[in-house]
Amino acid sequence: MKRKWLYGIAGLALILCAVALPLLLPSRPFRSLTAGELRSASVELLPPGQVLEIADTEELARLLQEVVVYRQDDSYDSYSAQAVIFTLQLTDGSQVEVTAYNPFLVIDGVGYRTKYGPCEALSRFANRLLP
Numbered sequence: 001m002k003r004k005w006l007y008g009i010a011g012l013a014l015i016l017c018a019v020a021l022p023l024l025l026p027s028r029p030f031r032s033l034t035a036g037e038l039r040s041a042s043v044e045l046l047p048p049g050q051v052l053e054i055a056d057t058e059e060l061a062r063l064l065q066e067v068v069v070y071r072q073d074d075s076y077d078s079y080s081a082q083a084v085i086f087t088l089q090l091t092d093g094s095q096v097e098v099t100a101y102n103p104f105l106v107i108d109g110v111g112y113r114t115k116y117g118p119c120e121a122l123s124r125f126a127n128r129l130l131p
Helices: 002-024 057-066 116-128
Strands: 038-046 050-053 069-072 083-090 095-101 104-107 110-114
Touching: 038 057, 038 116, 057 116, 083 116, 095 116, 110 116
Parallel strands: none
Antiparallel strands: 038 050, 038 083, 069 110, 083 095, 095 104, 104 110
8 A cells, every 4th residue: 555655656746847847947949040030020129219120130040049048937027127129020921029128038928037148148239239
């Protein structure tokens, strides 16, 4: 009887690990994105409230490939920071909105905690585009 009980607990622990582990591990959602997949891209910086077209999609794709996200966290709306909103038009006809809002990255309205450095690089890239 004790063995069945131990096997049951071990099985439950494995199931919990299988469910929880992907939520805790970092991921790179744009790891495979290439500049060739970007038909066009723009960025809106808030503040100052400017929308700019992005000509250098090679650099943008490279920076997005480096972005690391962790757990989902939609508390970004309670923070005050500059929002750098990238709108990506992909060659397959889809559109993706990516907001760099350190310490968050928001992908199509879903917030994630992010690794600081790559997200900051996205913000710097966008701010360099300002006239």
